[in-house]
Amino acid sequence: MSTCYALSPTGTDVDSMAVAAAVGTDGALADLMARVRPMVLGFCRSRLHGARRVSVEDVTQEVCIAVVNALPRYEHRGRFTAFVFGIASHKVTDALRAAQRDRCCPVGDLPEIGADTDTPEDHAVRSDDLRRVESMLAILTPQQRHILRLRIIEEKTAAETADELRTTPGAVRVAQHRALTRLREEFAFTRGG
Structure with missing residues (x-):
């Protein structure tokens, strides 16, 4: 984070980075996401603790993508972190709902399945034997x-x-x-x- 940002009215550097990133200041988005991602990761970890079929990293990535996509429409009316955690809360809820709907049971290793399928020749021989019987x-x-x-x-x-x-x-x-x-x-x- 090499760029200095003007202090926002709320006085936090994340808020000033968000304002700068929203208007397209060079490097502001990278600096902002470098600060936001660890906060989002901690938030997702705390909310998804014990959720077996939900990846904390995946949800964190979804939140970061949503923040970047929403940034051009962001209007600075308060703390930017509240805006980010609002998005994170919705993404965590969506991930938990999706996991509830998903009835698959993931396994670590796929079992070996032998090639027990019949060839057309096997089927023809068996059909011929059956006709004879x-x-x-x-x-x-x-x-x-x-x-x-x-x-x-x-x-x-x-x-x-x-x-x-x-x-x-x-x-x-x-x-x-x-x-x-x-x-x-x-x-x-x-x-x-």
């Missing part, structure tokens, strides 16, 4: 298909399957055995064996 299951009776779904896909016991189908566990095991034997024979036939 469906055509093979079509040779079974609806009851046999139902038993295989319950026993193999849903992993139910013979007793649970029997309860659902209102039959005996022995009948379920026999039907399952016959269905699997029929599928093996069909598979051997389609494979040319």
Whole structure:
């Protein structure tokens, strides 16, 4: 701060710097912001203490930008610091409201995600296998298909399957055995064996 400023009517050097910066005096804006920024930083730190998702530095920067933008319209009617702290108070409130609306949960490090995506070839092979299985299951009776779904896909016991189908566990095991034997024979036939 090499420039001397005429003392403002309120008698503070910040006020005189603000008046000089508002009229465009060379270097006045840089000197003013060098004095204002530490005050704003302290104000923001005290108001945002414990706010986890709000950056004190970011809010301080927002306040300083707003002060610079408002300076050409600033009318000296009192202490310039009151004007700055008024802007700072509004920016702190805005930052806290934005943090409340933001439901994201930031993490320090992103987890590693493997490339488990299917290629078009994988999808085609799986679709072809599914069509073959469906055509093979079509040779079974609806009851046999139902038993295989319950026993193999849903992993139910013979007793649970029997309860659902209102039959005996022995009948379920026999039907399952016959269905699997029929599928093996069909598979051997389609494979040319």
